[in-house]
Amino acid sequence: MVNEAMKLAENLFNNDVKMTPTRDGYGEALVELGESNPNVVVLSGDLTESTRTEGFKHKFPDRFYEMGICEQNMVGVACGLSMVGKIPFVATYAAFVPGRAFDQIRISAGYNRSNVKLSGAHAGISVGPDGATHQMMEDIALMRTLPGMTVIAPCDREETRKATIEAANLEGPVYLRFGRDKVPEVTTKETPFKIGKANILMDGSDVAIIANGPLVYEALDAAKTLRRNGVYCMVVNMHTVKPLDVTTLVYAARKCGAVITAEEHQITGGLGGAVAETLARNNPVPQEFIGMPDSYGESGKPRELMEKYGMSSTAIIEAVKKVIARKASGRIFAGVL
Amino acid sequence: MDIQNLKHKATELRIDLIKMLEKAGSGHTGGPLGMADIFTALYFGGLVKYDAKNPKWEERDRIVLSNGHICPILYVALAHADFFPKEALSTLRQLGTMLQGHPHRLDTPGVEISSGSLGQGISAAAGMALGFKSDKKPNKVICLMGDGELEEGSCWEAFMTASRYKLDNLIVIVDRNYLQIDGHTEDVSCLEDLDKRFEAFQFNVFRCDGNNMEEFIKTFEKASKPNGKPSVILARTFMGQGVSFMKDDHSWHGKPPNKQEAELALKELGGI
Numbered sequence A: 001m002v003n004e005a006m007k008l009a010e011n012l013f014n015n016d017v018k019m020t021p022t023r024d025g026y027g028e029a030l031v032e033l034g035e036s037n038p039n040v041v042v043l044s045g046d047l048t049e050s051t052r053t054e055g056f057k058h059k060f061p062d063r064f065y066e067m068g069i070c071e072q073n074m075v076g077v078a079c080g081l082s083m084v085g086k087i088p089f090v091a092t093y094a095a096f097v098p099g100r101a102f103d104q105i106r107i108s109a110g111y112n113r114s115n116v117k118l119s120g121a122h123a124g125i126s127v128g129p130d131g132a133t134h135q136m137m138e139d140i141a142l143m144r145t146l147p148g149m150t151v152i153a154p155c156d157r158e159e160t161r162k163a164t165i166e167a168a169n170l171e172g173p174v175y176l177r178f179g180r181d182k183v184p185e186v187t188t189k190e191t192p193f194k195i196g197k198a199n200i201l202m203d204g205s206d207v208a209i210i211a212n213g214p215l216v217y218e219a220l221d222a223a224k225t226l227r228r229n230g231v232y233c234m235v236v237n238m239h240t241v242k243p244l245d246v247t248t249l250v251y252a253a254r255k256c257g258a259v260i261t262a263e264e265h266q267i268t269g270g271l272g273g274a275v276a277e278t279l280a281r282n283n284p285v286p287q288e289f290i291g292m293p294d295s296y297g298e299s300g301k302p303r304e305l306m307e308k309y310g311m312s313s314t315a316i317i318e319a320v321k322k323v324i325a326r327k328a329s330g331r332i333f334a335g336v337l
Numbered sequence B: 001m002d003i004q005n006l007k008h009k010a011t012e013l014r015i016d017l018i019k020m021l022e023k024a025g026s027g028h029t030g031g032p033l034g035m036a037d038i039f040t041a042l043y044f045g046g047l048v049k050y051d052a053k054n055p056k057w058e059e060r061d062r063i064v065l066s067n068g069h070i071c072p073i074l075y076v077a078l079a080h081a082d083f084f085p086k087e088a089l090s091t092l093r094q095l096g097t098m099l100q101g102h103p104h105r106l107d108t109p110g111v112e113i114s115s116g117s118l119g120q121g122i123s124a125a126a127g128m129a130l131g132f133k134s135d136k137k138p139n140k141v142i143c144l145m146g147d148g149e150l151e152e153g154s155c156w157e158a159f160m161t162a163s164r165y166k167l168d169n170l171i172v173i174v175d176r177n178y179l180q181i182d183g184h185t186e187d188v189s190c191l192e193d194l195d196k197r198f199e200a201f202q203f204n205v206f207r208c209d210g211n212n213m214e215e216f217i218k219t220f221e222k223a224s225k226p227n228g229k230p231s232v233i234l235a236r237t238f239m240g241q242g243v244s245f246m247k248d249d250h251s252w253h254g255k256p257p258n259k260q261e262a263e264l265a266l267k268e269l270g271g272i
Ligand SMILES: Cc1ncc(C[n+]2csc(CCOP(=O)(O)OP(=O)(O)O)c2C)c(N)n1
Pocket: A045, A046, A047, A069, A096, A100, B030, B031, B032, B067, B069, B070, B116, B117, B118, B119, B145, B146, B147, B148, B149, B150, B175, B177, B179, B180, B181, B239, B253
């Protein structure tokens, strides 16, 4: 059922699937990078433990900078550090970087083409009880409008680890996004990962589900259920929102003739928007959007909120049915003409 | 209320705070405990004009919580002041609650501004004070802030607005507990000398023991006398004040007590 070449976790669909937060992979990668590259430095905005930068802090105290609560300044300082040869990783919540520091990111990081690595932890509604102020649902939209910015929303701990390592080796500004809550470990050490190269995790020809972040697991889960009803979905892990893997996307749209985008982000401006913009130019097909329906979040348990705002496998299944109906009616319409 | 009753009230607030946070299973405990005395003074010491039955009353003073994460103590104070039934406290942070994890103006009567992203409430407070001043209205604006919060540069932009427009209807209260998430404020950043900094920003600067009811009330009365300058009260508080094993420990910044911890805390507070 799943694409063998992707070497996904074997227990992916079992109850014993390992659950870890993506940010753990960030912390692990920073320690690895600290060992391998003396230029890697970390800046924390009074959120060292929750962004998982503690390991780096303890191992490399001289390369760890506690900045306090000043995200705009922190981004600016990181840009300065990059100008003198450092590879700074900026660690705070996505609500504040990019949320608070957008102008600094636009000019100091983007326009200057600084080699800074921004990380937005606790992104998405699955932040849970802290409520709307902390549930950043607009970060991908902000970041992907900036020329030259690389934007990555990894799906699990291991993919986050790889993305963080690759980000350090890529020249230029990068935005990495992680969540707070535990999510299933979908990928393994052997799963291929390359920034800008989407992974087809499951093949199919009825609908292509283009997902990233925690919605990758939900998409796989939905596709598995749909298969039992004779609906074959392709599942694409579009971890890099910018630069978007146009080749894989257009291939998926051509093969399936309909797409669903699925992300833990506002429906406007995120992965769904990027896919729609690309397909409109290259190969328009019916598209349904799974994401936050133009609303602020609220307090609640992560799972409750993902269900309430339609970012679960249940919602994906409904969207697949809808888009198949649209695809069919399109064919009838074309036939009548 | 007289001082004795106010002290009683502060303990009642702390008891409900602990119960509420234990039930919620997440939320901030340390800051709210440290600020319980000040909230009691503000809401029950006759220092602030409000009408719980008419929360939008035009003549009310505005209490702005810029450090939104300490909202549990605001919620308990509002419930005790009858803005809403105390039963609501047990819904903190649950789906559908009127008491969000960080305060939301549109959900909770008595909340003047939605906050949780540090360093924003103070600008809104300056805006309110500027509006009242322009309209020659007597309303006061009281803005509560964390000390770590002062590391946000935008706070100092707001302070400049406040002194530029001589907002002597603005009283800033800084929860000076010397702690924030990653530790001591002077290890994380560099806030001192706060008196001198605020003086340089043309504020009237007051210091007091923020866990001493009488002292705080006296200080507040002085700070709220208009003299052409905004005022700041640097209130020395202790994170976790009132519960021995939480006191002055930054690990209590953002977590709730579990069942056993809540029981111990309530025992100390005389709540069980
Ligand atoms: C703009 C912004 N950055 C970071 C945070 C995360 N955060 C919440 S509370 C806090 C520490 C605040 O310290 P302080 O103001 O001293 O409050 P205390 O810990 O004393 O309650 C931080 C960093 C935030 N809420 N907003």
